[in-house]
Amino acid sequence: MRPITGEKFESILKFLEEKKIDVLMIADYENSRNVNMQYLSGHPTDATVLINSSGETILMPWDISLAEKYSEVDEIINAANFSYNPFLALKDLYENRWKKSSYTVGIHSITPYGFTVKLKALIPSISYFGNSIEVDNFLQELRATKSDFEIKKLIQAAEIGNNTITDIKDFCLNTPDDTEKDLSFIIRKQMAKYGADDVSFEPLVANSARAHEIHQYPYASDQKFCLPGLALIDFGAKYQGYCSDITVSISFGDLSDDQIKMREVTLKAYEAAIEMIDIGVPLWKVHDTAEQVLKDGGFQMPYSLGHGLGLSVHDSPIISRKPTDEYTKKFWKEETFQDGMVFTIEPGTIKPGLGGQRIENDVAIQNGKVEIITKSELLSF
C-alpha cells in the first residue's frame, strides 16, 4: 500500500496541470535518498517513480521482487530488459511508449545535478521544470500533514522509543561502568525487539565529556557512559518506514550551579514551547519563545526547535526562526501548526565544560488534539 491518500494524489495531478508539468519523476538511490519515492509508490528503496499528467504511475525499481511485494503502482518496469541500465529504460519509456515530441519533467531539487545532465543527453525530448524548489515545497507540504494510516505508524514508532527509555534507565542503574557503545547496542537491540524495522538514525550516545558537541562523532565511543555531569542520548525507531526521534538528557552526580541552571532553563524552554502549540499558531513564534527562554538564561540554542516526523526523520515542517537573508525570505512563507502534523519539540543547549542538555519529545496533532506521544524527561542518577 502506498502512503499517499487518493485525495492527495488528486492534488498532484492538479499541481502538474497548473505548472504544465507532463511527468513528475522522483529518484531514490544510494547517496541521494528521496523518501517521496516511497510516499508515491509504496516501494521502499532504490527506484525511480514516474507519475504522468493522466495519473499513470510507473515504477522502475532496482529489485523487481521487492517491488512486486511492496509497491502500489500501475506498472513496474524491469531494468534487466535494458542491460540493467535505468537510463535506457527511461529512454524507451519516453520515446517508444509515450511518444510525445516534448516533455516537461518535474524533478525534486535533491536530484543529482549529474543525473539531470545525463538523462537530458540521452532523451533530448525532455526538459526540466525550471523551479524544482516548487516541486520540493509542494511534496513537502503534501507530506507535512499525515493521514490516520500514517499517524498510526508514527505512534507505533514513538511507543517503541518509549519502551526503550526504560532500558536506558536500567542501563544507568545496573551497569554504570559500561560504555557508550554498549548502551548504543542495547538501544538498537531493544528497539528491534519492540518491533522496529530499523533505527530512524544512528543513536547518538554522549557522556558528559562529549555532550557539548552538536552532533556526536563517533555516535558512540568506547568511553564509560555514566560519568559525572550532563549527558544525553538522541535516538529513534523506524517502524514500517516511519520515524520517531527522542532525546533523553541525564545528570550523573553533583552538578555545578551553571549546570543546574542549564537544566532548569532547558525544561522551562520546553514547557513554554509545548504550552503554545495549537492549530493556527505560527511555527516561528514557538521557536522564538523557546530560544528566548534559553537566551534569557544565558544559553544559546544552535539549532531549530523541532522538525516534522514521517517517512523521513527530518520531515516537514521545520520549526525554526524566521530567515534573515533576502533570498530565503523570498521563498519563505509563514507556516502554522495544522491538524495531522507530527513533529519533535527539542529545545536545548550545549556548552563546552558544562555538557549538553535537550528535551526532545514527539508531538501529534490529530482531530484537533495536541498529544505528546513520547515520554522523554530529564533523568538524574
Add this chain to the structure above:
Amino acid sequence: MRPITGEKFESILKFLEEKKIDVLMIADYENSRNVNMQYLSGHPTDATVLINSSGETILMPWDISLAEKYSEVDEIINAANFSYNPFLALKDLYENRWKKSSYTVGIHSITPYGFTVKLKALIPSISYFGNSIEVDNFLQELRATKSDFEIKKLIQAAEIGNNTITDIKDFCLNTPDDTEKDLSFIIRKQMAKYGADDVSFEPLVANSARAHEIHQYPYASDQKFCLPGLALIDFGAKYQGYCSDITVSISFGDLSDDQIKMREVTLKAYEAAIEMIDIGVPLWKVHDTAEQVLKDGGFQMPYSLGHGLGLSVHDSPIISRKPTDEYTKKFWKEETFQDGMVFTIEPGTIKPGLGGQRIENDVAIQNGKVEIITKSELLSF
C-alpha cells in the same frame, strides 16, 4: 589528518588550472552524502569544503568542535556568525573576502540541483563549471588508487570482517534456532568489539527463503536464519571511515541438483576472476569472464562483479560489463587494474526457488602484489 596525499593535492590544482575552475566546492549533507568532502578535508561529516586555485582549503562545518578535532585545512568558517545559514557564509566568503568579479565553481554531480540554484541566486558572481561529470571522474580517479595510509585502514576494516566470520560460524553451530535479526546484531556488536567505528552498510542477513532477492528488505527479519537451502550474509566494517565488504554464503542441509550446481558455478566464476587479476588487465574482461562462467552454467549475474573500497563502500573502480548505450559509451573509457587499488570480487547468482549464492572477498594490489584481504568461503552446515 586528511586522506589525500600531497602529490594528489597538487594534481587537483593542476586540474583546476587546466579546466579554468576557480574554486572546487564539495558539499556533504544528509540525503546528499559525498565522501570527497572527508577525503579533501579530513572532516568526517556535514560540511562544505572549498579549495581555490591557489590551494587554499576552507571548511564550513556544521559542527565546529568536530572540525577542530578532525580536519586538516587552512581555515574553518563558523556558520554561527551567519545566523547558522551556510549560504550566507559562502556569500560572505565570495563577495567580501575573495572579491573577484566572477568565479567558475567546480561541483560534484551529486550536488543537489536545488543547492546549485539557490547558491547562484544568492551569489550572482558564481557560475558552475559545465561538466560536473568531469569533476566526479577526476575525484573518482584520484581516489581509485589508495596510499599506504589508506590501505592500512582498509586492511584493518577487512580484518574486523574476517574475525566476524568466526562469530557467524558459531551462530550457525550453537544457536541454529535464532533469527536473522539476532545474527545481524551479533555481527554489528562483534565488529564494534573488534574496533569498527560503524558498519560499512546495514548487514544483509537472508535465509534461504529470501536469499534470491537482489537486496534484502528488511535487511534482517524475525524469521529463523538456519533454514534448509542456500542462505547468505553480506556485511562489512567501517574503520576510521574506511570500508570492508564481505559476503558469506551458507548451505544448510541437503541441496537439490540445481542448488549444488549454483554453488559450484559461483565458486568457478570466483576462481576464474581472481586468477585473472593483475596490473594492466582491463576490468571489464574480468567481469565478463566471471559472468560467462555463470551463464554457461545456466545462471544470470544481475549485478557487477565488483567495486572499489575506500571511504565509500562503493568506491571507484566499478568492475563491470562494457556499457551498451551510446551516451554512456561516450564517457566510458577502458580502465585496468592498478597498483594501490582495493576492491571487491563478488560473483554470484540468485534464483527464486533456489535461493542465492555469492562469494565476495576484498582484494588489494599493493607494491605489485595481488592480495586477498578477506576470508569468505562457501560454508556448509
